[in-house]
Amino acid sequence: MQVLMFGWEFPPHISGGLGTACQGITTGLAANDVNVLFVVPKAYGNEPAEKIKLVSASDIAIPAPGRQTQKVQEALTFFEVNCPVVPYLSPEAFAAHSEPEHGIATTVEGTDIPVMRYAFRGGYGKDLMKEVWQYALTASTIAEQHNFDIIHAHDWLSFPAGIMAREASGKPLVVHVHATEFDRSGDNINMQVYETERQGMLKADQVIAVSELTRQTIIHRYHIPAAKVTTIHNAVAPAAKAAAPAGERMFPEKTVSFIGRVTYQKGPAFFIETAAKILRQDKGFRFIMAGSGDLLHAMIAHAARLRISSHFHFTGFLKGAALDRVLSESDVYVMPSVSEPFGISPLEAVRAGVPVIVSRQSGVQEVLQYALKVDGWDTDAMANAIYALARYKGLSSMLRRESAREVAALRWETQGALIRTLYNDVIASFIS
Template structure:
C-alpha cells in the first residue's frame, strides 16, 4: 500500500534544541526507507534536503519571508520562556505576532493549514503539543486519520507542575487524535493516569538510534596511562526536567571520595545561573566545567572522553542521550523515571532523587574497569534492534491499520 503522510514537526536538524528534532529526523528517514511518502511542515526556514518522496514546507518560506518569529518558538517553552525569546525578536515581527505564546501558536496553525490544502495525504501525523491544532484542522479538512506522536508532556517538562494552558492544549490534541504513539510505556502510563486517555488508543514505539556503536573500551581503562583525570558527563538541556541539580549533588558526593574526578555539564537552558551558583555553594567550581551547547562532533568527543555518563532526569519520556553514550562505549547511569530504561539492560538504574546511590554507582564504575566494559557490552545488540528503519516500520503498520 502506498502511503502519503502529512507530518507536522516543530524541530528538525539543523534547527533543534533537544531530542525532539533528532527523533523527528530519524523517524522521517525511517519512513522514507519503508516506502512512505512524507510532506513535512516545519515552523522555520529549512536546510533540509528534499527527495522524491519527501517535500518540506515551511511557513516562513512559503507565505512571508519576514516571519522568522516562528523560529523563536520551542516545544520546551512555557509563557515565561517564550516572552524571553520574544524580547530578542525584531520589532516588526512582534508587532505581527505579539509576544504571546498562544497567539504565536495560533498563527502557525492558521498558516500551516492554509499551506497544506493541496497536499492530499492519506494520514496526518504530528509531533508534540505545538503542532496539535494545525494537525487536527488539516486532518479534518482532508478527512483522514490523525496520529499524535508524544515525545514529552508538559508534566515531564515541569515535573508535574504544568502550565495549565499548555496542559489543556495537549489534552485537546490527544483526545482529537485517532491514535497516539508514545515513545515509551513510561509515557503511556502518564497519558492514561494524568490525561485520561484510554490505554487501547495508545501504541508504544520506542525511539530508534542512528548512532553506530564504538567498539573501543571505556576511557577509564586507558586514562591512567595518558595521565588524564576521570571525567563524568552530563549532556542535556539545563532545565528542571533533566536533573542538573541532582547531577551536582551526585558530583559533590563523588568529589568527597575522589577529588581527582572532573565533571562536565554540556547543554544550555534557563537554569544556568542557578546551577552555577549551586556548584559554588557545593565548592565544586574547580571541578565542574560548563561546556554550553555542543555540536554533534563535540558531543561524540565528550562521550568518548567520559569515564561515565549520568542521565538523572526527573521525568524522561525516552532519553536518546543514554543510547548515544553506550554506543560510544561509555558506561551509563540512568534515571529509573525514563523510557530508555525499558530498552537498556546493562546500565545502572537509579531513582532520580537517590543521589547517594547515583554517586555509589559512579564510584563503582571508576574503580572497576572490567565492570565498566561489561556495562557497554550489550550496546551492539540494543542498537541493532532499535534502528529507525525498524521503528518506522511499526509506525507504518499503525498507518495501515487506521487507513484500512
C-alpha cells in the same frame, strides 16, 4: 503511502531530542516506502532532508482573517472553547488576535483576494504560544494544497496544526507524544499547554507514546482510552563513521558527563550534588554538564556553593563534533532525570562506547537492560554507581559490550515499520 507531518524543529536547528527523533522517524519511514512531507514553522535551507520533502510554513500564503473555510472555522472555535487561556472569540477575531506585527499581507497573483504569510521566528521564545496558533492556521492551507493519506503531528506545539489539517482535509490524525507537561513541569503545570496536549490527543485517531511510562501518563492524567494509545520506542541512528583514534585526553581524571537541557525535568541539581559527594572522597574525577536551559546560571552558582567548580565544567549547548568530543572523553554518562519520557542521549552515549547510568523515571530504561539504574533523586546510589563504573573495569567493559548490542538492534528502520503498520490500521478504521 503519503504522510503530512508537522514538527517544530528539524536538525541541525534543534534544542534537544525532539528534532533528532523527528529526523530518525522520517528516515525510518522512508526506509519503509513512506513518503513524508515534513512541515516546520521556519526552514533554514541546510536541513539534511534528502529522504523527505521539507516545507517552511513561513513560505505559505494563507487566506486573510475572515476567509477561512467552514471546517477551519469550526476547528478554530473548538480550540477557543477548550483552551482556558485563549479568549472566547469568533474565528475572524481569533485570526486577528493571532496576527503578528511581522505578518506580511499580499494578494493572490492576478486577483484581489487578500492573503498573508506569517514570518515565523521558530524556536521557543516569548511569542511561542502565538506562533503555535499561527502555525495551526497555516496548516489548514497546507493540507488543502497537498495529497496525502494521513497526518502525523509531533508534541503539543504541533497538535493544533494537526487538528486544523484534519478538519481541512478530512484525513485521519496521529499525534506523537515525546513529552508531557507533567514531565516538563512536575505538578506545577501550565494549564494552557496541558489543555492543548489533551485536546490534541482527544481529536487524534491514534496516539503514539515514546515509552510505556509516557503511555501510562497519557491514560491516567489526560484520560485518553488505553486502546487509543500505542507505545513505540525511539531509536538511534548508527554512527556516521568510525570514531577517530583517541588522542591525548583533556583531563587525566575520570570524566563523568551529563548531556541535556539544564531544566527541572533533567535533574541537573542531583548531578551536581552527586559530584560533590564523590569529590569529597576522591579528587580523581571531572564532571561535565553539556547543555543550556533556564536553570543553567542557578546550577553554576550551585556548583560554586559546593566548592566543586575547579572539577566541574559547564559547556553550554553542544552538537556535532563538539558533542562527539565530550562523549569520547567520558568514562561514564549519567541521565538523572526526574521524569524522562524516553531519552535518546543515553543511546548516543552507548553508541560512542560509554557505559551509562539512567534514571528509573525514564522511558529509555525500558529498552536498555545493560545500564545501571537509579532513582533520579537518589544521589547516594548515583555516586556509588558512578564510582563503580569508573573504577571497576570488569563492570564497565561488560556494560559497554552488552549495551552496544542492545542499541545496535534498536534501529529507526524497525521503528518506522511499526509506525507504518499503525498508519495502515488507522486508515483502515477511519475508512470503515
